Amino acid sequence: MSNLRIAVQKSGRLNEDSMNILKDIGISIDNGKDQLKASARNFPVEVFYLRNGDIPQYLRDGVVDAAIIGENVLIEKGNDLDFIERLGFSKCKVSIAVPKESNANSLKDLDGKRIATSYPETVRKYLKEYNIEAQLHIINGSVEIAPNIGLADGICDIVSSGSTLFKNGLKEIEVLLKSEAVLAVSPLISDQRKAILEKIQFRIQSVLKGRD
Ligand code: PRP
Numbered sequence: 001m002s003n004l005r006i007a008v009q010k011s012g013r014l015n016e017d018s019m020n021i022l023k024d025i026g027i028s029i030d031n032g033k034d035q036l037k038a039s040a041r042n043f044p045v046e047v048f049y050l051r052n053g054d055i056p057q058y059l060r061d062g063v064v065d066a067a068i069i070g071e072n073v074l075i076e077k078g079n080d081l082d083f084i085e086r087l088g089f090s091k092c093k094v095s096i097a098v099p100k101e102s103n104a105n106s107l108k109d110l111d112g113k114r115i116a117t118s119y120p121e122t123v124r125k126y127l128k129e130y131n132i133e134a135q136l137h138i139i140n141g142s143v144e145i146a147p148n149i150g151l152a153d154g155i156c157d158i159v160s161s162g163s164t165l166f167k168n169g170l171k172e173i174e175v176l177l178k179s180e181a182v183l184a185v186s187p188l189i190s191d192q193r194k195a196i197l198e199k200i201q202f203r204i205q206s207v208l209k210g211r212d
């Protein structure tokens, strides 16, 4: 019988809770930390440890059958992909922020201005929706530093506790979307593996009900 191949974030905010939910549904992984792939001892599942941003393409290509991934990453890089379950952890917002002394109070106020972000597709979608023109600076991390070094008038990034915004003298002026971890599925998943995924989904639903 073929194993279900499920991707989780290799390191970062989702990793620990992703491994915990697998454990809570009774899937135990022999986890050598630097192994990029591990098999479950007691369930037909293989876990692939991947970079967040790479996961949508792996799903699309059918290299993995399912993934635990932030909805925000799906919106940014996998708008064509489906998810079958919200997992209730890694909740965050994708927000617009500006220096606290700025007069801007909403995304509209950044018309004609510069926005630094790691989420260009998400920002473009909202700019289009609001009919705003802004110049995007795409950077991969430490986005909150951009206004302080004169690179941008505002930023769009993930806000969780809000402490990164606070430490960099920024204020949130608009929440573009709210996100949490989801169970995403490949469009190319086989029927046999889909049956395994359905069992996992069922177990996850039980665990989540128990957490409420
Ligand atoms: C993420 C994100 C924000 C921050 C939000 O960055 O890009 O900067 O966390 O969390 P907070 O609201 O709880 O402060 P991360 O630390 O993962 O680093 P990176 O931006 O360099 O990827």
Ligand code: MG
Pocket (backbone or CB within 6 Å): 141, 142, 143, 144, 157, 164
């Ligand atoms: Mg950051």
